[in-house]
Amino acid sequence: KNEVEQSPQNLTAQEGEFITINCSYSVGISALHWLQQHPGGGIVSLFMLSSGKKKHGRLIATINIQEKHSSLHITASHPRDSAVYICAVLTGNQFYFGTGTSLTVIP
Amino acid sequence: NAGVTQTPKFQVLKTGQSMTLQCAQDMNHNSMYWYRQDPGMGLRLIYYSASEGTTDKGEVPNGYNVSRLNKREFSLRLESAAPSQTSVYFCASSELTDYPYQPQHFGDGTRLSIL
Numbered sequence: 001k002n003e004v005e006q007s008p009q010n011l012t013a014q015e016g017e018f019i020t021i022n023c024s025y026s027v028g029i030s031a032l033h034w035l036q037q038h039p040g041g042g043i044v045s046l047f048m049l050s051s052g053k054k055k056h057g058r059l060i061a062t063i064n065i066q067e068k069h070s071s072l073h074i075t076a077s078h079p080r081d082s083a084v085y086i087c088a089v090l091t092g093n094q095f096y097f098g099t100g101t102s103l104t105v106i107p
Numbered sequence: 108n109a110g111v112t113q114t115p116k117f118q119v120l121k122t123g124q125s126m127t128l129q130c131a132q133d134m135n136h137n138s139m140y141w142y143r144q145d146p147g148m149g150l151r152l153i154y155y156s157a158s159e160g161t162t163d164k165g166e167v168p169n170g171y172n173v174s175r176l177n178k179r180e181f182s183l184r185l186e187s188a189a190p191s192q193t194s195v196y197f198c199a200s201s202e203l204t205d206y207p208y209q210p211q212h213f214g215d216g217t218r219l220s221i222l
Contacts, residue, residue, distance in 0.1 A: 004149070031208050043150075043197060048210035086149070088211075093138060093157045093203060094165065095211065097149035 003027045006087050006098035013105050019074040021101045023087030031090040032070050034061050037100070038083045046072070046085075077105045109133050113198050113214035120188045120221050128183040128217050130198030138201045139181035140165075140211070141173060143194040150197065156181055157203075188221045195219070 007022045023032070034046040047054045047061040049070075054061050058077075063070040074081055084100040111132045120126055132139065137158045142150040152165030156175040170192060172184045181200075185192060196217045202209035 033210055042215045043213040045210035048208060093155060094152060099149045
């Protein structure tokens, strides 16, 4: 049983498309974390948010605490955005992770 | 800034051998974590340390031990390696004592194969 569910598992998009990745969770949380992992690479933090919305460049993250749901949006997608995007929720001192969404952006 | 440094980056062991994975962070974070990442599964917590001097089990602690040597360093030890412990191991740190919480910073990972 995984407390964090991501959808879709895999996503292929054309360059320039608007992309949405979803994260739903079943536990009470104090924060939600979006991360990015390139193939064979390390894990990089994108956003940590507890409410509302955050924006950084072409990336936007939103969270709805009442619905236990978060979305990560990528505007004007680019091949360099190809990576696995991971959602994690913070409960107490522990983070619980989704299995990730693998994104491929085709030129 | 180095952030989180893990050593080694790669290691091959034989079943029954022991080894220690080292992790150090230079961000003065209180919380440190050890995860394993396996294909098709999310990152799973092995052990964590909420502050210097404390350690707690995570989701998959069996076969592992940890030491929070000081605020900077958090090591993971495999006492008798088993093939099921073949995985990629990540160390991470974060600061959760004050709001807004700081996101986790990850090391580059250790690719460990047990033959």
